[in-house]
Amino acid sequence: MTQTYEQVLVELAKNDERIVVMTAENRAAIRNVPALLPNRFIDTGITEQTLIGAAAGLALRGRIPVVHGLAAFISMRSFEFARTDVGLADLPVKIVGYVPGLLSDGNGPTHQALEDNALMKQIPGMQVFTPADNAELLAALPHIMSDGNPWYIRYYDGEATVQHEAFEPGIAEEFGDGTDVAILTSGYMLQHCYKAIEKLDAAGVSTRLVNLRTVKPLDEVAVCSALLECRNVLVVEDHFRRGGIYTDVCEIAMRRGVTQARVVPVSFHERWFRPAKLEQVLAHEGMDANSLFEFALSCHATSAQEKEEVFS
Amino acid sequence: MTNEQLELISRNVRKHILTMSKSGGCFLGAAMSCVETMVYLYGKQANISPETTQDPNRDYVFLSNGHDVPSLYGTLAEFGFLEASRLEKHLDISDVIFWHPHTDIPGVEFRAGSLGHLLSVATGVALDIKMRGEDNQVYVMLGDGELNEGSNWEAILVAQAHNCDNLTIVIDRNNIQANMRTEDLIPLEPLADKFRVFGCQVEECDGHNFDSLATAFEAERESGKPKVVIAHTARGKGLQDHTDRVDRWFYTLNESEYTSFMQEVEA
Numbered sequence: 001m002t003q004t005y006e007q008v009l010v011e012l013a014k015n016d017e018r019i020v021v022m023t024a025e026n027r028a029a030i031r032n033v034p035a036l037l038p039n040r041f042i043d044t045g046i047t048e049q050t051l052i053g054a055a056a057g058l059a060l061r062g063r064i065p066v067v068h069g070l071a072a073f074i075s076m077r078s079f080e081f082a083r084t085d086v087g088l089a090d091l092p093v094k095i096v097g098y099v100p101g102l103l104s105d106g107n108g109p110t111h112q113a114l115e116d117n118a119l120m121k122q123i124p125g126m127q128v129f130t131p132a133d134n135a136e137l138l139a140a141l142p143h144i145m146s147d148g149n150p151w152y153i154r155y156y157d158g159e160a161t162v163q164h165e166a167f168e169p170g171i172a173e174e175f176g177d178g179t180d181v182a183i184l185t186s187g188y189m190l191q192h193c194y195k196a197i198e199k200l201d202a203a204g205v206s207t208r209l210v211n212l213r214t215v216k217p218l219d220e221v222a223v224c225s226a227l228l229e230c231r232n233v234l235v236v237e238d239h240f241r242r243g244g245i246y247t248d249v250c251e252i253a254m255r256r257g258v259t260q261a262r263v264v265p266v267s268f269h270e271r272w273f274r275p276a277k278l279e280q281v282l283a284h285e286g287m288d289a290n291s292l293f294e295f296a297l298s299c300h301a302t303s304a305q306e307k308e309e310v311f312s
Numbered sequence: 313m314t315n316e317q318l319e320l321i322s323r324n325v326r327k328h329i330l331t332m333s334k335s336g337g338c339f340l341g342a343a344m345s346c347v348e349t350m351v352y353l354y355g356k357q358a359n360i361s362p363e364t365t366q367d368p369n370r371d372y373v374f375l376s377n378g379h380d381v382p383s384l385y386g387t388l389a390e391f392g393f394l395e396a397s398r399l400e401k402h403l404d405i406s407d408v409i410f411w412h413p414h415t416d417i418p419g420v421e422f423r424a425g426s427l428g429h430l431l432s433v434a435t436g437v438a439l440d441i442k443m444r445g446e447d448n449q450v451y452v453m454l455g456d457g458e459l460n461e462g463s464n465w466e467a468i469l470v471a472q473a474h475n476c477d478n479l480t481i482v483i484d485r486n487n488i489q490a491n492m493r494t495e496d497l498i499p500l501e502p503l504a505d506k507f508r509v510f511g512c513q514v515e516e517c518d519g520h521n522f523d524s525l526a527t528a529f530e531a532e533r534e535s536g537k538p539k540v541v542i543a544h545t546a547r548g549k550g551l552q553d554h555t556d557r558v559d560r561w562f563y564t565l566n567e568s569e570y571t572s573f574m575q576e577v578e579a
Contacts, residue, residue: 020443039443044470049463050432054470057436060422061368065436081463084426085433089415 005029005157008138009066010036012145019145020058023068024051028098029157030068048078052085052093059091064145071097071113071154072104079119086150087123093150095120100154101238102273103188105281109272113154118243120152121216127151127169128216130187135160136213139167154187161191162211170217178206181296182226184245185236186212192282193236195289196296203293205300218248220256227258232299234264236292241267264299266292313355315522321390322351326550326577328386328399330570336403337564338411339379341547341554342455345486345519346380349543350387352525353451353482362393365418371448374434377455377484378412378424385409385417393419428461430454431481435471438479453482457489460498465510468538472511475536480529481512483540484519486547490561507540519543550577 006029013019014037021033022042034041044051048069055065067074074097075082086093100113120128127149131137134157144151147169165173181200185193190211197209208230210222226233227249235246246265253259266287273285282288286295325347333340354360358371375384389396394417401407408414412425424430434452441448454464471479485503487494494500504514517528528541548554551573554563565573 020440042439042474045473047466047470049428050435050467050470053429053432053463053467054436054439056422057433057438058440059436060433061437061440063440080426081429081432084423085429088423 002134003138005134005137006031006033008141009033012141013037013040016064016145018062018064020063020065021068022051022055022065024048024074026069026098029155048073049081052078052081052095055093056081056085056089056091059086059093060089064092064094066094066096066145068096068098070111071100071116072111075113075116075119075152082120082126083123087126090125091150092148094144094153095151096153096155098155100156101188102278102281102285102287103156104275105278106275108275112272114238114240114268114272115243116152116154117215117239121243123150125149126216127214128154129169129214130154130212131156132162132187132190132211132213133158133160136164136167139164143167143169156188158188158191162194167213169214170219172210172212172219172222174222175209175211176201176207178208179230180206180300181232181234182208182210182230183234183236183292183296184210184212184223184226184249186215186245187238189236189238189287192287192289192292196292199289199293200296203297205297212245215245215248218245220252223249223252224256224258227253227261227263230261232264232296233261234266234292234296234299236266236287238287239267241265241269262299266295318348318351318355318522321355322347323577324390325351325383325386327574328389328396329382330565330573330577331399332382332385332402333563334565334567334570335400337562338382338402339561340382340563340565341488341557341560342377342380342484342486343382344549344551344554345545345547346383346453346484346543347386347549348520348522349453349482349484349525349545350383351390352522352529354387354391356526357529358449358451360419362391362418365393369446369448372421372434372437372450374421374424374430374450374452375413376424376430376452377427377458380453380455380484381411381413384413384420388417388419427455427458428463431464431467434479435467435476438471438476439474441478442474442476447478449478449480451480451482453484455489456483456485456487456494456500456503459483459500460489468507468510468512471538476538477533477536479538481538481540483542484545485542486545488547488556488558491558493558504542511537513537513539514542515539516542516544519545520549552576
């Protein structure tokens with residue numbers, strides 16, 4: 001039977017006295033932890049700032065605090081505490097943000113974490129993991145807990161729809177090595193991109209799908225390979241365009257002088273998304289498998305044309 | 313350690329502060345106001361010495377109002393944590409002695425500068441000590457103006473909810489924040505009552521008098537409550553021209569001020 005996040009977390013904690021589980025009164029994924037780990041569970045109430053500051057204090061005492069909250073609040077309300085008390089002090093606090101990106105479906109823009117990765121990436125030393133499903137999430141936990149760096153985990157524990165390679169930070173996993181269309185993505189969007197890629201393959205397009213897994217460190221080799229070998233590179237993310245994977249890909253392309261591919265963002269630019277049921281949001285925003293397939297196909301169809309026409 | 317010894321050390325700490333203020337300036341008035349409290353914490357109250365800065369059984373002293381760092385560094389120098397000669401490298405690129413504390417200085421438990429952070433951090437340390445069933449004490453100094461920051465009140469809620477009676481919050485109550493009297497901007501009074509209704513034990517004292525400080529710190533602990541010591545002080549204490557002045561915040565001493573103030577402190 002498939003394990004859950006909290007089962008693996010408690011297992012790791014039972015083998016490592018340093019691990020303390022904390023939350024700012026959001027127990028969605030850790031409901032049974034208080035009973036299973038009574039002396040190493042702290043709920044600070046709805047206090048993201050104190051949560052992160054206190055986690056830094058616990059880490060000073062040699063603990064590995066794993067702190068939980070909604071991604072929008074734990075990345076923003078307490079950002080300066082993460083930057084100054086965790087980042088500056090270089091403490092191994094693990095920050096887990098629930099319900100990031102599109103997953104906030106009906107909550108509305110107050111709850112839409114579309115800049116969490118951008119913020120967390122800015123903190124020197126902070127690593128950012130964007131699991132695509134439960135399997136990838138659980139596979140990475142042992143490494144993240146034993147690693148001395150602070151980490152941000154953009155939590156997603158949906159059922160896996162692909163078979164993953166062994167987790168390694170900064171190493172992407174690639175599906176296919178085609179040259180017409182590459183899709184770079186991570187996290188929740190992987191499953192939708194995977195289905196889009198299957199449709200493209202069926203339509204005779206030569207494709208590759210790159211699951212970046214950690215957006216910091218980012219796998220520059222996989223990014224450059226796609227930029228060098230593919231005519232169209234789509235960067236799909238449920239995140240703001242600015243500060244997301246797309247920004248990093250463009251920066252890598254310029255820095256390394258690999259600029260011949262057309263790099264197309266599919267993300268949110270200068271706006272939030274319209275709240276509704278998740279399936280409807282995906283379709284409305286052009287981020288479900290069908291929309292991604294059609295968009296990629298249109299990019300492929302115009303790839304012989306001048307770039308300017310596409311970007312106009 | 314006798315009061316006379318603590319007073320002598322306080323004089324020396326003030327001289328260190330003047331030296332730093334001459335070299336590139338510092339937050340002179342605030343540093344001067346908490347000298348006796350700092351000296352009392354390191355000289356009498358906290359179980360911490362240059363030999364035990366990494367000992368998990370030590371008491372912890374956190375300075376949250378990081379701009380008071382000349383007072384902390386002067387105190388650490390006087391108690392042998394830090395070579396006093398390093399203070400002459402104030403703002404020198406070859407060392408890390410600048411306007412806010414750095415953990416490369418022995419005895420500095422955490423970096424500070426952004427107000428409203430270290431009460432949370434200290435609460436985390438206090439929580440860990442309780443989880444382990446140990447009995448070391450955690451002291452965290454805050455400026456009174458710093459209490460404008462909501463994060464402090466959030467942290468107090470958490471500390472009292474978790475019965476952190478190993479935590480002592482020390483308020484340097486000099487009644488002046490950067491450019492204003494606290495009561496003219498965001499009135500804090502009745503401050504002791506505020507802490508009491510937040511579930512804390514509150515003691516008040518004259519923050520320039522060692523007997524008074526001792527009475528407050530040694531007052532019997534109410535079980536399950538964080539303790540707050542409100543140390544009533546004066547900004548710029550020790551320098552007549554700087555005492556209790558709203559217009560003395562960041563200050564750079566010129567040579568003649570330095571000479572005359574050193575004499576004033578010595579007298």
